[in-house]
Amino acid sequence: MEHLSYKRKITIMIAIIAAMFFSAINQTIVGTALPRIIAKLGGMDYYTWVITIYLLTSTIATVLVGKLSDIYGRKPFILTGIVLFMIGALMAGTSADIFQLITYRGIQGLGAGIIMATAFTAVGDLFAPRERGKWSGIMMSVFGFASVVGPALGGYIVDHLEWHWVFWIFLPLGIVAFIMILTMFPKVERKPAESIDYFGSLFLTLTIVPMLLAFSWAGTKYAWGSPQIVGLFACTLAALVIFLWIESRVNSPVLPLSLFKNGIVTISNVIGFIMNAGMMGALMYTPFFVQGVMGISPTYSGYVTMPMSIGMVVTSSISGQLITKTGKYKRIAIIGLAIMVIGMTIMHYMNTISVTVLSMVVFGFGLGLGMPVFSLTVQNAVSPKDLGVATASSQLFRSLGGTIGIAVMGTVMSTGMxxxxxxxxxxxxxxxxxxxxxxVAEKLAAFHxxxxxxxxxxxxxxxxxxxxxxxxxxxxxxxxxxxALSYSLANVFLAGAALLVVALVLTFFLKEIPLRTGSGGQGPKPQEAAETDREPAPRLRGKQPANG
Structure with missing residues (x-):
């Protein structure tokens, strides 16, 4: 779609941003409200599952849709994602117990994974890599804005209204996003002679599900060395071996192994995995500190975490503009991760609201700088025909990192307590x-x-x-x-900071190739655009493409 007029691209981006905001605001509004919702429904032991199931289903949807959208185009999938997300949100608001909430959050996760995979890939379809930096920054700003509005609104709702409205309040926005995508997004014909890798998709799913179940249950529901956990890891390993065997033999693999021969793709995905493990694993438990340790209500809890989102909005826009202007990204990523480490380290020492706000500001600045870079590096390192599956691989590793991080940090928290x-x-x-x-003991035991x-x-x-x-x-x-809760959460934040240090060190080994500027003006005809993109594109300082 790079051949479209700039005005048409802007129109399409408005539709994409509307869909993304609908998904993002529904996720961020739940974060602050979830502790109170769990307290109402019961099931503290299953708290992590409400988050894990969402990430699990969104992870599976992301990687499967990546390849399919390369074949069928992005439009039908983003529409399907919006519908699934709306159904999940509607049903989540009717939950009578924790198990229903977990089920409906899983449906929401499917929709969110599809929306995010197609939205980020569509940016790659529309713009040359040099321009993607600006739009990646704008899309991160959308997440940031949702993170500013969502937590405060979620807290207000559970404090003053029925908690069900946390899931229902933005359903009309989903309808608007659906109509905008339906009318504005261009239809792309299916590519000829493309088969669908059903068995690869099946065994990829069978690899991911038991692995995430093992990490979620280990150390909490079952011991790490228990037959259940060992059995789940054994199933993961067996499915992974079969998956790799299938992918090495099919004509159109769901996750081409050749992607990982590219050093830039591999190291970017590893960094994304580690970064999200540290970040998501720690930040998901921040409401526990603010509400549980400090005794702040959900409404004011949202105000405490809001500075992080504001910082992310500001710096993501700045970093996107800098990347587009200079064509460079490695230094920005290093600075961003270094600031994130500092912010997470401050979280380890939180003991007052003022220190908490300071840590949120610092972490938000780093997050806005570092987060948009690594999807951009992956997209810049692959050919246009692999754009969808490459972007999906980036989202896959981030989601896996976040899911595993939350599970492991949950173990750290419960063990510490x-x-x-x-x-x-x-x-x-x-x-x-x-x-x-x-x-007396019997009466008090229920409150311990x-x-x-x-x-x-x-x-x-x-x-x-x-x-x-x-x-x-x-x-x-x-x-x-x-x-006890304060002590255990300090351990969680310290573990998150340690993981971010690892991601920072790996960033120094990321090979930087200048971002392509692509074709100018209106661009070539549709059938010529892909061929043009396969040609050596103009690069800064005369450097040639590198595959790492």
């Missing part, structure tokens, strides 16, 4: 229920749960209803829970 509570009890500062009257910290109004109501002789004991229990 258990150890700290035992330490507090051994030191004599905690409440030993075994030494209390059995009837970190989930209590996430619903402040209910906590105050329970404490007010207790008899005077239990007030001191109850307060001591809550203080112990807060101390």
């Amino acid at each position: 258990t150890n700290k509570l035992q330490e507090i009890l051994a030191s004599g500062r905690g409440v030993d229920l075994s030494k209390l009257d059995p009837k 749960n970190p989930q209590m910290l996430l619903d402040q109004p209910k906590l105050a109501q329970i404490q007010a209803a207790l008899p005077p002789e239990l007030q001191t004991v109850f307060s001591q229990m809550i203080d112990s829970l807060r101390e």
Whole structure:
């Protein structure tokens, strides 16, 4: 679609941004509200599953749609993604228990994965790599804006309205996005002589699902060395071997192995994996600190995390403009990741709201600089015919990193809490229920749960209803829970910072090739555009293309 007029490209981008914003705002509005929703529905033990299932289904959808959209075009898939997302959101608002919420969030994840895969690939269809930097920055700004509006709105809704509206309030926007894509997005004919890799798709799914289940359950539901976890990893390995065998033999693989012979693609995807593991794994638990440890309501919790999103909006726009102007990206990525490390390290030392806000600002600045780069490097390093599947591979590795990161960080948090509570009890500062009257102990045992910290109004109501002789004991229990939660979250943020350091070091090994400027003006005819793009395009300082 690079041959289209600039005015038509802008029109298409407006439609794409509308679809992306619909998906992004529905995700960010849930983040701050989720602790309160879990407190209402019950099922604290399954908290990570509400997030994990979304990332799991979006990951699978992303990689499968990448290749299919190369064959059939982006339009039918982005429309399907919007419909699935709307159905999932509508049903999530009707959830009667945690298991229904998990199921419906899975449907939402399918829709989100399809929307994101096709949206980012469509930018590659529309613009030459040199121009993609600017648009990648704009798209990151859309996420940033959604992150500014969403958390505060989600907190307000659960504080003042029924939580169901968290999922329903933006459904009309989905209808608008659907109509805009339907009317503005051009239809692309199916490419001839392209087969669909059904078996590869099946075994890729069978590789991803047990792997993510193993990481989600290990250390929480089952021990790392338990038969269940070992069995899941064994299934993952077996499916992976079969998948690699299939991909090396089919004519049109769902995830071409030849992509990973390109050093730029490989190292960019590894960096994206590690970066998202550290970032998502830590940031998903930030509401626990703000609401559970500091006792801030969901509404004000959104205001505390808002500076991160504002910082991301500002720097993502700046980085996109710089990349488009200079054609360079490596230095920006290094600076961005270094700032992210500093921000995450500050999170480790959070003990007041002011320090929390400072960490959010610093991390947001780094995120806006570093995050847009690595999809751009992948798109710039492959030929146009592989644009969809290459972009999908980038999204796949990021999603896998985020999902695994959340699961592992959840293990870090629960293990840290258990150890700290035992330490507090051994030191004599905690409440030993075994030494209390059995009837009193039985009444208090129900409250010795970190989930209590996430619903402040209910906590105050329970404490007010207790008899005077239990007030001191109850307060001591809550203080112990807060101390244990704070300690465990500090470990989570430290682990996230360590992973970001690894990503930063790897960025120094990323080979930088100047971004192609593509054809100017109106561009060649559609059938000539792909051929033109396969020719050595003009590059800065006369350098030649490199495959890493």
